[in-house]
Amino acid sequence: MNKKIVVLGGGISGLTTAYLLHKEGFDVTVLEKKNEVGGSMESVFEKGYLFDRGPNSGLETTPLIGQLVKELRLEDQFCYSNKEGNIRYILRNNQLHPLPMNPASFLKTNLFSWPAKLRLLLEPLVGKSNDGYYQSVAEFVKRRLGNEFLDYAINPFVAGVYAGNPEELSVKSAFPKLYALEEKYGGLIIGTIKSIKERKKRAEKSKQSAKMFSFINGMQTLPKALAEALNDKIITSAEVTSVSKKDTGYTLTYNHEGSTKGINCDVLLSTIPAYVAAEIFKNWDENLIKHFSQIYYPPVVVLYLGYDKNSIKQPLDGFGFLIPIKEKKSFLGAIWSSVIFPNRTIKGNATFTLFIGGARNPEVGNIDKEILFKKVLGEFEGLMGITEKPVYQSYRYWPKSIPQYNIGYIEHEKYFDEFEKKNPGIILGGNYRGGISVGDCIKSSENLANKIKSL
């Protein structure tokens, strides 16, 4: 109980773990580089618009989210998406098609051809594959569900979740539950039916059935409230630069308000991105640095747009739309932000969050923003039937956005496990382990806290 714990990084992973430990009386300090907490969760109010520059929402996949909301007294801030949030569109032949969510709408949809629909029905007859760690999401989906389902459902879905490419992501590391359906039950359709029953028993929600949530003042509300509960246990504007081993425990060096400081600890939890960890641990071992450095974080531009509602012909009745690579557009998709959550815009307007770049188009960072946005706006306004220019525009460039759990990711996972065993008291966490979504990061934090408690 009296061990000193230091957490690197004040994103949702670091803060949730620190909060769970602090609540039980453990001695925890969080070091965060920026002058505010949240990491990727950034919510900005400007001229009456609320722009979530990182995650726009989370999925309530673990009861811990509800528990945190209650304990942090955020009930009046917490909100679920409007019912429109359940309708998601996919672009095909320059038209937005609702993604079918039940067998009847699947049979009626024009999103998939008849041969593709029939191919999908053959899924239960497809045999199992070999080791999924070295199998891409694309190979897996093509084999089980066919080419068209890959192109018009999975390709845009993967762009929406990971800003990634299905040809590069490992099915087992990036979508472990999907892979497990084949491994455990022999197929996706039969596996989905059986796993729903099992999940009900564990009071867990699947990503398909979990409710989409946010906060009236944006996603950053949660890390800010966690930080408030941690109070003086957080040091912001504290950039950790190195870690060294002592006879017992570890010493961290960090820059804080112009001076270099040190802090000792028995347990060190790192939740900073892998490419930063590569710098901080650079005097440790070559292999560790190699594994950290090989994890790819593609660049993403998030563009936020406000329009007069009267200038939009497209009915605003959904979550937004995703674009398959085959449609050859210069952005990945758009969330209809003000449709699904309150408080995102001023009266009479509608706001949209567009995602550009990702692993599909990594050169986005090198393109002049004015030229890029002109092209993207032209395409977006054309698809939405928008006749006037935006009344509000803002953007956030993420040079390294989301870690890609690419083929062979198991090698990184195995090495990190080995490293932790060889260096008792060091724990590697954050979104490059255990899932990238906000829900997964929160779920993983509970495991991290339990791991630390058991040391």
Ligand SMILES: Cc1cc2nc3c(=O)[nH]c(=O)nc-3n(C[C@H](O)[C@H](O)[C@H](O)COP(=O)(O)OP(=O)(O)OC[C@H]3O[C@@H](n4cnc5c(N)ncnc54)[C@H](O)[C@@H]3O)c2cc1C
């Ligand atoms: C553009 C974008 C959109 C996304 N959309 C969604 C979405 O809609 N839904 C969803 O569920 N997920 C989404 N995600 C993913 C999700 O937001 C992240 O995976 C999650 O928030 C990561 O949390 P984390 O705490 O693990 O890491 P981070 O949020 O990256 O936190 C790491 C922290 O470490 C700090 N740090 C870095 N270097 C140092 C240092 N040297 N010393 C001290 N501190 C340091 C950073 O400042 C940061 O605060 C999105 C991510 C991005 C980038």
